[in-house]
Amino acid sequence: MGGREDSLAWQLGLAGLAGFVAQGTVHGIETTMVRQQLASKPLHMVATARAIVGAEGVASLYRGFAAAGLRELSYTSLRFGLYEPLKKALGAEDPRPRLGALGPRAVPPPAWEQMRLLAGMRPL
DSSP states (O other), X not given: OOSGGGXXXXXXXXXXHHHHHHHHHHHHHHHHHHHXXXXXXXXXXXXXXXXXXXXXXXXXXXXXXXHHHHXXXXXXXXXXXXXXXXXXXXXXXXXXXXXXXXXXXXXXXXXXXXXXXXXXXOOO
């Protein structure tokens, strides 16, 4: 193939962008889910989302998006963008899962901050 599609910067950039867009799509749902789990009197998802929007406004559903976006632009771009180059560097002919099990074990600091902000806590 060749060209820019094979370049590491291209792969990292596209992986980070894909993660960022995906996070933007689900962030409001994640916020609602975390608040639902932390509530003293749990409601269903729609009622929890309405309560959040009613009390804090629509923008509150995206509280913590900066931390989540940074995580996606860094962690996800590295995790997905480096997969092919590492696979080739290690000489993998048939792609059996070996390296993938290590990724989720390393939780980046923006993920902790995102959980704090989703829960409605103040930023660090």
